[in-house]
Structure formats: structure tokens, C-alpha cells
Amino acid sequence: MVATPQKPAYKVIGTRPVRPDGVDKVTGRAAYGADVVLEGMLFGSILRSPHAHARIKRIDTSKALALPGVKAIITNADFPTQESGTLDLGEGSANPKWLVDNVLAGDKVLYHGHAVAAVAAVDWHTAEEALGLIDVEYELLPFVIDVREAMLAAAPILHHDLRTNVRARNADTPKDRETNIAMHMRVEKGDLDAGFAEADIVIEREFTTSQFHQGYIEPQNGTAHWNHDGQITVWTSTQGAFSVRDQVATLLGQPVAKIKVVPMEIGGGFGGKIPVYLEPVAALLSKKTGHPVKMWMSREAVFQATGPTSATWDRVKIGAKRDGTLVAADVSLCFAAGAYPGSAVGAGVLCALAPYAIPNQRIDGFDVVTNTPKTAAYRAPGAPAAEYAVEAVVDEIARALDMDPLDLRLKNAPDEGDTNSSGAPWPRIGAKAVITAIKESAHYNSEIQGEDVGRGIALGFWFNGGMESSSSVAVNPDGSVSLILGSTDIGGTRASLAMQLAETLGVPYEAIKPQVVDTDSVGYTAVTGGSRTTFAGGWVAYDLGQEIRKRLTERAARIWGVDVSAVTYNDDATITGTDKDGKAQRFTFEEICRRLPSTGGHIAVSAMSRRNTAGPAYAGHIADVKVDRETGKVTVLRYTAVQDVGTAIHPSYVEGQIQGGAAQGIGMALQEEYWYDDQGHLRNGSFLDYRMPVANDLPPIEVILVEVPNPGHPFGVRGVGEVPIVPPQAAIRNALRDAIGVNFYHTPVTPTRILDELLPRA
Amino acid sequence: MQALRYARATSIDEAVRMLREGGETARVLAGGTDVIVQARERRRVIDLFVDIKHIPEVMALEYDPQHGLRVGAAVPLYRVYGDANVQRVYPALRAAAHVIGGKAIQGRASLGGNLSNASPAADSIPAMMALDGVAEIAGPNGRREMRVDEFCTGPGRNALQPGEFIVALRFPQPAPHSGQAWERFIPRNEMDIAVVNAACALTLAGDTVTAARVTIGAVAPTTIMVPAAVEALVGRRLTDDTIAAAGTAAKDAATPIDDMRGTVRQRKHLADVLVQRVVRAAAERARGN
Numbered sequence A: 001m002v003a004t005p006q007k008p009a010y011k012v013i014g015t016r017p018v019r020p021d022g023v024d025k026v027t028g029r030a031a032y033g034a035d036v037v038l039e040g041m042l043f044g045s046i047l048r049s050p051h052a053h054a055r056i057k058r059i060d061t062s063k064a065l066a067l068p069g070v071k072a073i074i075t076n077a078d079f080p081t082q083e084s085g086t087l088d089l090g091e092g093s094a095n096p097k098w099l100v101d102n103v104l105a106g107d108k109v110l111y112h113g114h115a116v117a118a119v120a121a122v123d124w125h126t127a128e129e130a131l132g133l134i135d136v137e138y139e140l141l142p143f144v145i146d147v148r149e150a151m152l153a154a155a156p157i158l159h160h161d162l163r164t165n166v167r168a169r170n171a172d173t174p175k176d177r178e179t180n181i182a183m184h185m186r187v188e189k190g191d192l193d194a195g196f197a198e199a200d201i202v203i204e205r206e207f208t209t210s211q212f213h214q215g216y217i218e219p220q221n222g223t224a225h226w227n228h229d230g231q232i233t234v235w236t237s238t239q240g241a242f243s244v245r246d247q248v249a250t251l252l253g254q255p256v257a258k259i260k261v262v263p264m265e266i267g268g269g270f271g272g273k274i275p276v277y278l279e280p281v282a283a284l285l286s287k288k289t290g291h292p293v294k295m296w297m298s299r300e301a302v303f304q305a306t307g308p309t310s311a312t313w314d315r316v317k318i319g320a321k322r323d324g325t326l327v328a329a330d331v332s333l334c335f336a337a338g339a340y341p342g343s344a345v346g347a348g349v350l351c352a353l354a355p356y357a358i359p360n361q362r363i364d365g366f367d368v369v370t371n372t373p374k375t376a377a378y379r380a381p382g383a384p385a386a387e388y389a390v391e392a393v394v395d396e397i398a399r400a401l402d403m404d405p406l407d408l409r410l411k412n413a414p415d416e417g418d419t420n421s422s423g424a425p426w427p428r429i430g431a432k433a434v435i436t437a438i439k440e441s442a443h444y445n446s447e448i449q450g451e452d453v454g455r456g457i458a459l460g461f462w463f464n465g466g467m468e469s470s471s472s473v474a475v476n477p478d479g480s481v482s483l484i485l486g487s488t489d490i491g492g493t494r495a496s497l498a499m500q501l502a503e504t505l506g507v508p509y510e511a512i513k514p515q516v517v518d519t520d521s522v523g524y525t526a527v528t529g530g531s532r533t534t535f536a537g538g539w540v541a542y543d544l545g546q547e548i549r550k551r552l553t554e555r556a557a558r559i560w561g562v563d564v565s566a567v568t569y570n571d572d573a574t575i576t577g578t579d580k581d582g583k584a585q586r587f588t589f590e591e592i593c594r595r596l597p598s599t600g601g602h603i604a605v606s607a608m609s610r611r612n613t614a615g616p617a618y619a620g621h622i623a624d625v626k627v628d629r630e631t632g633k634v635t636v637l638r639y640t641a642v643q644d645v646g647t648a649i650h651p652s653y654v655e656g657q658i659q660g661g662a663a664q665g666i667g668m669a670l671q672e673e674y675w676y677d678d679q680g681h682l683r684n685g686s687f688l689d690y691r692m693p694v695a696n697d698l699p700p701i702e703v704i705l706v707e708v709p710n711p712g713h714p715f716g717v718r719g720v721g722e723v724p725i726v727p728p729q730a731a732i733r734n735a736l737r738d739a740i741g742v743n744f745y746h747t748p749v750t751p752t753r754i755l756d757e758l759l760p761r762a
Numbered sequence B: 001m002q003a004l005r006y007a008r009a010t011s012i013d014e015a016v017r018m019l020r021e022g023g024e025t026a027r028v029l030a031g032g033t034d035v036i037v038q039a040r041e042r043r044r045v046i047d048l049f050v051d052i053k054h055i056p057e058v059m060a061l062e063y064d065p066q067h068g069l070r071v072g073a074a075v076p077l078y079r080v081y082g083d084a085n086v087q088r089v090y091p092a093l094r095a096a097a098h099v100i101g102g103k104a105i106q107g108r109a110s111l112g113g114n115l116s117n118a119s120p121a122a123d124s125i126p127a128m129m130a131l132d133g134v135a136e137i138a139g140p141n142g143r144r145e146m147r148v149d150e151f152c153t154g155p156g157r158n159a160l161q162p163g164e165f166i167v168a169l170r171f172p173q174p175a176p177h178s179g180q181a182w183e184r185f186i187p188r189n190e191m192d193i194a195v196v197n198a199a200c201a202l203t204l205a206g207d208t209v210t211a212a213r214v215t216i217g218a219v220a221p222t223t224i225m226v227p228a229a230v231e232a233l234v235g236r237r238l239t240d241d242t243i244a245a246a247g248t249a250a251k252d253a254a255t256p257i258d259d260m261r262g263t264v265r266q267r268k269h270l271a272d273v274l275v276q277r278v279v280r281a282a283a284e285r286a287r288g289n
């Protein structure tokens, strides 16, 4: 359902054509990382730490190397030494010094499952067998899992050389002692004390959220061949082939010219497939053996060692006037980064209060290392936890003031020109349009009936990214256009980018032939992440389309012997004008394409785009829940996701993104979480015990698309993929309050936690 | 997974011989939904799989009102819950078989495997115990029988001797005016391990309970019978109070642990809730029988 009717009369945009990769995917022909098979290929496997924190005193590989079929074993010592620095990953960044130690542990293992050594062998089973023969002597160290404990002065220290990077004015955070707090940042505006003094009510609450995993279906994998001429080829499942190239180049100390990354089809990433884990290891094993080496992770390894989100500890204090005006907010967010610094707390800080125009505010963010896997981006990284806490407090304020929770939100929603938390003015945004669409929705206006049922709403915000994309096009004599892309296609971007080129040219979608290629075959393209691909790739497609229009116009002018000013490229892709004899002339797109080879040659164009005009995204979700008071089980009865999507290029894929994000958010709200035992061991590293929702845990997720076109894009595109994961935790939490009268301060709200509240205290 | 051997037995004697010769590291392979996972994850050292699915007796399912139900140990669950007689006469068994894993698992997984694997949370075991099930066992010394409620000796441990395996599971024909029910609590709606499960079979004379069997799982090292719940029910009229007393008995009998799937407090509470639910559901069915 689309809530905004008027928009330009697009011909291709807004339709729902079949995706170019569809047939291969439904017939099983699409080639994923696991499908890579090369002549003479070896299989690599990784030995992982059984401890949460330990010093590696000795690694003896002699017994493993003696096992027939074992070809090579490497450890961290086989990598070149890395200096501290910053490597841009697209959505987030990495310090090469820490990245290499995460890929294979340096002098210490820092979490259960941390990679310690890697084996290449003639087959997978032999490689696995060899792992058991590697003898590692550990000296156990005290460990810390919980972010609150990690911040204490007496906490076990992970990195003795770590000092707090203080980016907060007037903060008394110490800068020169051993600590697990890698960074303290602060964003503030207005006068906090004056703001709270103005408030009629002030509500302050403390929250914790568990660690969640992206839960993509396809485990990490990577195959590498280090050729005898020094050329390295990597086949992998990644959100960003160029990001993998740059990381591998840095970790191996090789120029990027030596490395080609071939992105395979990807079975989900959600931010987790941006950092490298296996690729540089496979490359080094290949160098050592002279053979291609293929590696992939077990599901357990995926949970133990690849990027989950941060567990967080957050405090939110908001002051409001009796009429519902929010006047002051003080927010503190503490994010567990995992073993190495670099959580998404910065984005959390900037998103926390974005759904509201609050004049006086201060937001503190702390990045804290813990003995858990290094976190990675996960769909709107940082925003879900931060906004959950704020949306919970806003809900409590609405209750305290006896105001409709939507009215309170509408009253405080920002408009174009209002300033965000860092003081910059908002461009055109859909915050109010989203809230209004919720108010008018059938769901919000329906009655909820029955015992122990309740309804909750929550808003969500995400910036969306722009960054760099490149493409090239070739116009073929049959009127088709090849579109060469550097973006891994995760959510249907082959289709959505082809549609934007088709729209620009005025040709049918079917005339465009999109293709994703390797890093040697297209210009630099940042990751498929940050909800940027349809935006930035769309800009490139538009620029390329305009250039083709221009060149075809020039060609027609040359054929007709006139100046280009006498020729017009029409929106139906015909070219009209008058020739030098003053006779009216017309080419269809196919006709002029057919003439290309004989009138000066084919047309091929490349372009790069890097615009910072990505439009921010607002979303609002409505959840109806029912609680079984006897068992603590929650049933989500009805769920609606409303979102400003700018312009829905391919509405089915937009809806799919929104439903997927909502489903993941509902999982976080109710059942997913990392579970560590008292040894710091992750005990639920499987889909059986890490409980992502299965299909029948979810109701149909209704979607209402609101279209407030982004003025910074030729077709009004805003990113859509990330923001839908932001509202669910608070929407469900607020619905639970409505249903059973209990305010929860932790996600997920599992049946165990519900019973803890409902059962009489022992 | 380590390299291992696979052998297909086509008769009971052949299977016994293979198991005996294979010794400690030989394992029966029924549906493989537990044991192949364990082998892949190297949780067990296994050198030989003895596949019993090609032994006709082990794959047969028979029912007659005289002798009751006999389910071959390796009959896949979809055949158990898909059987019209099981659905009509043994609804507790049907209910348990129907939720184990999902469709793909049910095409392979068996009652014999669920029982032999002896997980404290196994879903079919409470049902089989409540239905007074008996395991028919073959071994080097011939055949013997063992009650299902005596079969499991600890988590992952059972009372089989070397070379022995289960051929079939037998359930008597339920008495007139009896009913049965099975339930489990899982946080998800499928693909989950029971936080607690429970089953009940009872017989009514009018409103009075004349016989009952009550079982709970995932609250002790093995699935347990709850005699105190039976005491609370038998000889009494089925009222809210007697049902509540049975629930409380279950709660008291439960000795669960805290783990990632649930807490002691939650499990004891759920034992109470689920036992009350299965008693009510069984009584409902008994009134209709």
C-alpha cells in the first residue's frame, strides 16, 4: 500500500519487474562462494580459542603438519606487521593493527572462538582433523563480558596500550590510564540545565540490550589463489568487493594492483559481510602452498567470531512540559565493541534523538572493549539500541501526561530546517508524514480486543549513506544497454539500478542488462550498505543515462548534418529533429542504435558519483501483542511498518526490505540474544539456540509506503533497507506495557523475563 | 566429521552381529537426525554406523484394538503422526511426533532414536511414558523387553547393553473412558528445544479419576514420572483444586537447572502450568471416549 499518491508519471519506476538474477537463484544455478571449485584446490580450516581471554604462550604445529594431506599451517606471525591506522570500510572503519589480530590472534586470544591458527589440507576433513593436533599452550587471563563491568576501573584490561580517545567537551573522562573505554564522544546543543528546569515532568530510565547477530543464511567463505606471478585472486561473499580488496591489500602488505576480488552471489550480509575474516588467511595459505585455498565457516564459527551487534547499557532522561513539548534530553550510550575498539556507538549518538526536535540535549557515547567477538555493522548500526531506549522513555512520558503516544510524537517531530543533534539543519524529511500516515492507517484505527493484549508504537530514524559508486554502460546495436556494476546485489539492486537507467533513457526495463563484476572490471564502488546502493548507484545510472542521451543526440545531429540544437531526445527515447534539408526526421532508440557501428562506432561511457545528499529515513511501527500470563509467551497479533521511502523504485523490493528489517527487529525484541556462561563461553552459537524468529513466529507484516521524495536525488530516492530494524524493539516493548502493565528495561523480552516480572517474588 | 564406515543391516540378527563386532564406537543409525549431527560436530567418536532402516520389522507400524500399537523403532515420525489409528487412539503420541523438528526432520527422525538419544528434553519420551510404552529390545542374548519409563538412565545414557538395540515400541490399547494429552513450552513456535514438556493419560469413571500417569521432561536428568501428581488425581473428582494439586506436585517433583534455555524458577512454574494443561486436555478427551 502506498500512502502518497502524487508523483511524476514514471514509466518504469514504481513497477515491479522480475529481477535479472531471479531465474538463476530459484533454479539453484546462481554461484555462491561455496560453489567455487578450482583445479588443485586445497581446503582451509581455522583453530579457534576455547577461552575468553588468554595469552598464547606457544603454538606447536609439528604433529598437525605431520598428518598426511596437511599442506600448510599459518598463524598471526605469518602476516606482515601492521602499524596503527584507519582503513575505511564503507560502513565503519578498521585499524589494520587490530584487524590482523582479529583475523588470526596475536599474542592474546580475546574471545571464545577467536581464530588462532589456520590449516590447508587436501580435503576439509583432513584440515579439521589437523586442528585437533595443533598444540596451543595458553595462560588464562581474567575476562570481562558485560559492558558495565568492563568500564570499571578494576576490570580486566584487554589492551594495555589502549587509552580513551575523549571527544567530549567538559568531560572528566581520564585520558591517560589503562582502560577498556576506547572512546568517549559527546554531542550537545542548547542549555541542558535550563531545559530541565523548564520541564513539568522528567523521566529517567536505564536500559540494557543483548548482543544480536545478523543471522545471514550463508556463512562467511573465501577462496584465494596467489599465483606464481604474484597476482592474487579472491572469490568471496561480501557486501563490498573493493573493501575486501583494500583490506586484503593492507593485511598482506600488497599493492591493490596485485589483487582482484570476485564477488560471488551473497546469501545475506546485513552489515556483517564488510570486514574480512577468511580471505587474507586463504591468500596466505595459498602463497605457502602454491594452490588455491578455499575456506568457509561453520555456523558456530559465524556466531562465535563474526560481527554481532554491541550489547549496550543506556540511560535516557527526558523532560517535557505538560502540553507534551519535549524540552530537554540527556542520553548516555555505552556500547560493547567486542575485542577491539570500533562499535557503532557514534551512529547511535547521532540517531538517538533524531525523531524529535528537542532544543536542549546532550548525548554521550562510550566505545568499550569486552571479551566478545569484534562487533560489525548490523542494519542501521547503533540506531536500534539508542532509539529503543529513547522511544521507551517517550512512551512513558505520553502515559504520564495521559497523551496519545502519536500526538506526543507528532508535536515534537522535526521539520525541514529544524536542526539535528549536531546542530545541522534537516533537509526535507518525512517524520511528520510518517506519523500522520500511522494516524490514518487502518491498523491504528482498529480496536484491539481480548485479555492481555496491547498496542505499541515507536519511531525510527536512520541517516542513510551516499558514498561512492561507479558504473559503465555500453549501448549495443540491438538497442540493449549493458550496465556494469560494482555493487553486490543484496536486495535487488541489479533491478533497481537498471530501472533507473531505463527511466532516464525512456527505454523498457528489459532493454537494460545489468551485471555485477569484479574489482578489475569497474571503477571503485563502496559497499552495499548504509542503505546507499539504490541512491548512489541510481545517481550513476542517471548520469550515465544523461550522457547516453547526449551522445545519441550528437550522433543523430551528425547523421542529419545539423547542429545538436536542432535535435531533441524525447522521453519516449525517440530522437526527433530536422535534417540539413529541413526535412523532419525521427529515430527510435533501436533505429539509432542500429546505425551506431556505421556512423562512428558504439557508445560506451563510465561514470563515478559521490554525492552527500542521501535523504534520511523515518519509520514508525505499530505492534499488537498478546501475552500468555501463564507461560510468558508473546504472540505478535498484528504488525504494520510505515516508512518514508522517498520514491519506491521497485515497490516489492522496498516492501521486502521493510518486512525483513521488521522481522529481525521483532527477533531482537522478543527472543534473540547471545548467551555466555560463567566461563565466558558462547553457549548458543547455533540457529537452534540463537532464536531468530521462524516464519510462524511472525504475523504478516503490513507495509505502508510514504513517499516524500529526496530532493537530493533525480528520482527522489532515499535509502530504505536499514531504518525498518530500528522501531521494533520499542514498538513491542511499548505494546507489552499496554498489554500487561509492565515496563521492561531490557531486550529481548523473553518468556523467562516476562515470568520473572509476573510471578510472585520468592 | 571423521571418516567412518557405514553398514546396512537387513535383519535383526545381522544388526546385532554388526553392533557387537563394532564394539564401543559402533552406533545404530536410524534417522540420523541426532547422531549425524553429533558425528559432524565431533561430539562422539564413531567408527561405524549400523543402518537399521532396511530391517522390515523395524520399519513396520501395526495397530489392532486387541494388542494396541506397535511402532518399529526406526519408523519415521511422519508415518507415526500420519497414521489414522495413532491420530484417533494415541493423540498424545501424535502431538509429540508432530512437533519434533520440522517437515524435513520428521521425514527421518524416529521414536527409537528419540528414546535412545535420551535427551532430558526429548519430546516423545513423556508421551511414550504416559502411554505405558514398552521397548522391545534385541541383542546378543536374544530378545527382551523394558518399560520406557525405565529406559533412560541419565542425559544421553540408556539401559541398553553392548550389541543391543530397540526393535519396536509397544503401547497398550487405552482403557475405555480414558484420555491423553501432551504439551511442551518453547519460546518459538517450532524448531526449538522444550523448556519443559509434559504428558498425561488418565481414565475417568464419571467425574472421578480411576487411573492416571503424569510425566514431565526437561526438569531433571531424564524425563520423570510424577507419582505425587497421580496421587493427587486418582480416586478424586476432577476439580480445579485437584488439577491444581497435580500441578503443584509436578512443580515440587521438578529438579531443573538454570541454563540458556530456561531458569529453575521458570521451569518449575512451567511444570505446574503444563501438567495442569495436559490433565485438563486429557480429561476432556476422556469424557468423549
Ligand SMILES: Cc1cc2nc3c(=O)[nH]c(=O)nc-3n(C[C@H](O)[C@H](O)[C@H](O)COP(=O)(O)OP(=O)(O)OC[C@H]3O[C@@H](n4cnc5c(N)ncnc54)[C@H](O)[C@@H]3O)c2cc1C
Pocket (backbone or CB within 6 Å): B027, B028, B029, B030, B031, B032, B033, B034, B035, B036, B037, B052, B073, B074, B099, B100, B101, B102, B105, B108, B109, B110, B111, B112, B113, B114, B115, B116, B117, B121, B122, B123, B124, B160, B164, B165, B166, B167, B191, B192, B193
Ligand atoms: C533441526 C532439528 C530439530 C529437532 N527438533 C527436535 C524436537 O523438537 N524435539 C525432539 O525431541 N528432538 C528434536 N530433534 C532431535 C532428533 O530429531 C530426535 O531426537 C529424533 O527423534 C532422533 O531420531 P533419529 O531416528 O534421527 O535418531 P538417530 O540420530 O538415528 O539416533 C539417535 C541416537 O539413538 C541411537 N539409536 C537410534 N535408533 C536406535 C535403536 N532403534 N536402538 C538403539 N539405539 C538407537 C543412535 O545410535 C543414536 O545414538 C531435532 C533435531 C534436529 C536436527
